[in-house]
Amino acid sequence: MDINVIGIDLAKRVFQVHGVDKSGAAVLRKKLSRAELVRFMVNLKPCVVAMEACGSSHFWGREFRKMGHQVRLIPAQYVKPFVKTNKSDANDAEAIVEAATRPNMRFVPIKELEHQDIQCLHRARERLVKQKVALVNQIRGFCQEYGVMTPESRHKMISQLGELIDSALDRLTPVMTELLREHQEELRELMERITKMDRKLQMIFKAQPICQLLESIPGVGVMTATAVWAAVVDPNQFKNGRAFSSWLGLVPQQHSTGGRNVLLGISKRGDRYLRKLIVHGARSRTGEPGLKTTWMQQVEQRRGRNKAVVAQANKNARMIWAVMARKEAYRSAA
Numbered sequence: 001m002d003i004n005v006i007g008i009d010l011a012k013r014v015f016q017v018h019g020v021d022k023s024g025a026a027v028l029r030k031k032l033s034r035a036e037l038v039r040f041m042v043n044l045k046p047c048v049v050a051m052e053a054c055g056s057s058h059f060w061g062r063e064f065r066k067m068g069h070q071v072r073l074i075p076a077q078y079v080k081p082f083v084k085t086n087k088s089d090a091n092d093a094e095a096i097v098e099a100a101t102r103p104n105m106r107f108v109p110i111k112e113l114e115h116q117d118i119q120c121l122h123r124a125r126e127r128l129v130k131q132k133v134a135l136v137n138q139i140r141g142f143c144q145e146y147g148v149m150t151p152e153s154r155h156k157m158i159s160q161l162g163e164l165i166d167s168a169l170d171r172l173t174p175v176m177t178e179l180l181r182e183h184q185e186e187l188r189e190l191m192e193r194i195t196k197m198d199r200k201l202q203m204i205f206k207a208q209p210i211c212q213l214l215e216s217i218p219g220v221g222v223m224t225a226t227a228v229w230a231a232v233v234d235p236n237q238f239k240n241g242r243a244f245s246s247w248l249g250l251v252p253q254q255h256s257t258g259g260r261n262v263l264l265g266i267s268k269r270g271d272r273y274l275r276k277l278i279v280h281g282a283r284s285r286t287g288e289p290g291l292k293t294t295w296m297q298q299v300e301q302r303r304g305r306n307k308a309v310v311a312q313a314n315k316n317a318r319m320i321w322a323v324m325a326r327k328e329a330y331r332s333a334a
Contacts, residue, residue: 002021002022002027002045003019003020003021003027003028003044003045003047004020004021004022004047004048005019005020005047005048005050005097005100005101006018006019006020006028006044006047006048006049006050006097007019007050007051007093007094007095007096007097007100008037008049008050008051008060008093008096009051009052009089009090009092009093009096010051010052010054010055010056010057010060011089012034013033013034014031014032014033014089015031015032015033015034015037016030016031016089016090016092016093017029017030017031017032017037017040017093018090018093018094018096018097019047019097020097020101024101026094029090029093031089038063041063041064041067041069042067044067044069046067046068046069046070047069047070048069048070048072048100049064049069049070049071049072050071050072050073050074050096050097050099050100051071051072051073051074051096052073052074052075052076052079052092052096053073053074053075053076053108054076057073057108058073058110058111058116061073061110062110062112062113065110071110072100072105072107073107073108073109073110074096074099074100074105074106074107074108075106075108078099078105078106079092079095079096079099080095082094082095082096082098082099083095109233109234109237110233111230111233112233115229115230115231115233116230117230118201118204118226118227118229118230119227119230119231121197121200121201121204122201122223122226122227122230122273123273124197125194125197125198125201126273128190128193128194128197129194131190132187132190132191132194133154135183135186135187135190136154136157136158136187138183139157139161139180139183139184139187140157142176142179142180142183143164143168143180146168146171146172146173146176147171148164148168148171148172150164158187158191161180161184161187162184165177165180165181165184198222201222201223201226202222204226205222205225205226208226208229210229210323210324210327211225211226211229212225213323213324213327213328213329213330214228214229214320214323214324216323216329216330217316217319217320217323217330218285218316218330219278219281219282219284219285219312219316220278220281220316220320221281223277224274224277224278224281227273227274227277228274228320228324229324231271231274232244232324235321235324235325236325238321240318240321241317241318241319241320241321241322242318243321244317244318244320244321245314245317245318245321246267246269247269247270248269248270248271248274248275248278248317249266249267249268249269249270249272249275250266250275250278250279250310250313250314250317251266251267251314252264252265252266252267253265253266253267266310275313278313278316278317278320279309279310279313281313281316282309282310282312282313282315282316283309285312286300286305286308286309293312296308296311296312299311299312
C-alpha cells in the first residue's frame, strides 16, 4: 500500500484514518483504537501525517515525528470548508487530507515539551487568578447584604479583609462570620499558590535569554515574555511583524467586496490570553511617565485612550516578533 498523505481524526480512544496515494486517490479508510494506531503508524512507510490542531495533537505530532513521518497540524477552521456533506469521523479525516494537500495551507508548528510546560503554568495561573477574583467578588457581595462597606480596590480588600471582619462583628451573624473567615483562608491559599506560580515563571524567565531580550521592549515583562516564548515555537513561521500581529488578532478585521474596502474593529483571532497580556502591557505605558510616546498621545487625542492602547499593543506585537526573529534587544528609535 503506497500512502503519500494520511489524515487522522483525533479522539480519546477511537481514531479515524484516511490515506491517499500520490495521485490523491483514497487507498485507506480505517478506524483504529489507540493501541492499533501506534502499531499501524510504526509499521507505515514515512509519509505526510496531517491532523487538526486540537487537544493531544502536539503529543501525537511529536510521537509520529519520532517514527520518521512528516507531521502537519492544521487549524480546525481551515479544515471545516473541506468537509463534504454531513459531519462524521470519516468525512473529517478525508477533509484533513484535502486541506493538507492545498499549496497555500497554513500549518501549526509542533510544540516541544518545554514550551508546553510553560504554557500549562500560565493556564494554571490564569485559572487561580479567576478563582481569586470570583472569591473576592463573592466576599464583597456577602458583606453588602449585611450592610458592611468594603474598599473599592481589590488589593485593599484582600489586605484588609481580616480587619474588616473584626470591625463588623456587631453586624455579622456567627454563621456569616465563620463563612467569611473560611473565605479569608481560602483566599490566602490562592494567593500563595499564585505567588508560587510567579516564582516558577521568574526562574524560567531568567533561564531563557530570548525572554530577557523581550523584556527590553517597554510594556513587556516576565509574564508576557514567557507566554510569548511558550506560544511562538518559531518566529520565522510568520512572514513579518504584521503577520504575527494578525495572528494575535490585533489588526483590523476586513469585510470588503466589489472593490470597496471596509475595515472594522480588531479581529480578536488567535490566543486570547496572549493578546490580553500584550494589551495590558501597552496600557501600562499610559500610566508611567516617559513610556507614553508622542505617537501614542496623538492617537489618544484623535481616537480615545482605549483605541490608543490597542494601537500600541499592535506596535508592541511587531516589536516582539522583530526581537525574536533577529535575537537582538529592542532599540528605541528616539
